Amino acid sequence: MSPSEAGAGRPVRSGGRIEGFAAVVPAGGAGTRLWPLSRAGAPKFLHDLTGSGRSLLQATWDRLEPLAGADHLLLVTGRAHAAAVRAALPDLRDGNLLLEPSARDSMAAIGLAAAVLEHREGPGAVLGSFAADHVIDDDEAFGDAVAQAVATARAGEVVTIGISPTGPATQFGYIRSSAPLSVPGAPDALRVAEFVEKPDAATAAGYVATGDYRWNAGMFVVGAGVLLGHLHGQLPALADGLREIAAAWDSPSREQVLDAVWPSLVKIAIDHAIAEPVAAAGGVAVVPGSFGWDDVGDWDSLASLVPGAASQVAVLGDDAAVLGLAASGLVVAGSGVPGRTVSVLGVPDVVVVDTPDALLVTTREHAQSVKGLVGAWRERERDDLV
């Protein structure tokens, strides 16, 4: 099937590219709750947290490259991570590495990529934004959801992919849907009624029981012109600033304009700038995603992704280096010292993270409190650890 056969309907898939689609990967956030593996200088997305041999960033590239093509894969990250990202992704085009002079939150990051695409390819270009540090287990189902989302975006919608919940999770926000849409090529697309915050357990159970709620994975698919149009309506100075940078991006004045304009841009998340207000106005759609997904938000979340952690000590790293007796949970063997071993005796749901300069011992139950350790080390003036 050629692009012309797909027509205005479902974009070409069948294992290949989605024509006219660009993938944007904002790679930000320190992943503090995954300390001490994740650090400010080597954040979560640079680590192989699944034992696959590829970092989360590389796995994200591997998932998106077949859909968008290397030329249409844009990465937005802080200047500090430029070298690490280039080393991790040798096929990333230099002009597609968008280095932020300072952190300006997700709206500026994704908006800059949208503006660059709009400038290069016109307002009809469709972008999909996907975090650099999430885990997805069914690339085929993911690709199908993206294809439906692109079709829906071409109809002018701001589209999100909502994850079909496997349980009443309290660590994610939810997306409530209303009526089905009738977009060609997107049979599963639904109107979004609202985005809701992370619920308590009882509320989450109620959400899941209705069948109308999906997890908000922060995936947005939208036409570049549509996105910047909405942004201009809400925050015109931000939209104008991003377009000014984009106009200079593929020219010798890139850095000069970037440095002049970027500091003035407002810090705001795309959820607040676009998703919530546009949803309230009836302009957001959701494509349900039935693939396995996790944001790997903390050690407990990671342990749930590693087979066996519930009944024994699962290992990220060299299995032969770890011994568990009367114990369960997760050991990250990351000391870098050849032959070094970890023994766990009689601690259920343990989390041990062994890195060269920092060892963490906790339990899955306390995973959310790891941030407190990072703060405490800062207070002790051990910024080298964080």
Place this chain on the structure above:
Amino acid sequence: MSPSEAGAGRPVRSGGRIEGFAAVVPAGGAGTRLWPLSRAGAPKFLHDLTGSGRSLLQATWDRLEPLAGADHLLLVTGRAHAAAVRAALPDLRDGNLLLEPSARDSMAAIGLAAAVLEHREGPGAVLGSFAADHVIDDDEAFGDAVAQAVATARAGEVVTIGISPTGPATQFGYIRSSAPLSVPGAPDALRVAEFVEKPDAATAAGYVATGDYRWNAGMFVVGAGVLLGHLHGQLPALADGLREIAAAWDSPSREQVLDAVWPSLVKIAIDHAIAEPVAAAGGVAVVPGSFGWDDVGDWDSLASLVPGAASQVAVLGDDAAVLGLAASGLVVAGSGVPGRTVSVLGVPDVVVVDTPDALLVTTREHAQSVKGLVGAWRERERDDLV
């Protein structure tokens, strides 16, 4: 007060030497339950387990040297530990370092020292045997108990120092006393009725309530001739073999005779060879010791010796390298890596032992099971760790 003023009564003390007394320190045992700090190649007695800056062996020397004098301090250990012991104890006389060709248990070790002393100084020399890896917190009270024990030994008794129990411990054997003795210079000495094995908790509570039971700390004070006489009665070949080695000890044929005789010596503990049978025959006395004592048998025991471990994370090593939040117990910071840190979050009664090649994570409750880890690593052919 001069030795002559002391006469046949209480030996000279008052901060000085006990005349005619020699201290014997058998330094054996791998201390497996203190793995991974204690190893076959670097056993418990070579480690500073109290943060004093001195190893347990050195602290034992420091405690005994004022009582016996360096010339009358004998150390018995395996040949493998010769270099480490010489480095730790530079004042130890070469002829007083008794290196065992192989392990033959405590009777051969202490008996050899007794035979060497008997050969050098005659059967009236009194020896006191004290483990190299126990902790004692009141040297003055210890010295007073030793002096009373020496006085009692001079009356022909096999003497033990029994520790006044601070609670119904189940990890120690007990000594039951009967009537007071009337030995000049030993006002506290009592006849020993029997030695009893480690009790269960209810039995231990009953023992302590009677006031007649004290902890068996394995301390024996006895005349060299008396000891070898009893030994000859029980195990004549062993006594003869030890005397044969001793006769050659301070001569050029030491090694030749040692290597010829030692392998034939029977392996038996002094408790079974001497203490129990002689007690049954009414020949053992006990001097109560009111000083603090612990055999530091496992990590739980060690944690109880380190201030604060019940309510917070106590540290053996660099305090600044360890952070505990909502945790208690003991962290041994022994990685040897400068700046390396340990963080414990939400684990009560934790035990973390961080050594260069082996990290242990457990809880005080599981301290007795650490041996199982050592066995499991052996099964994995990691003899380098044990």
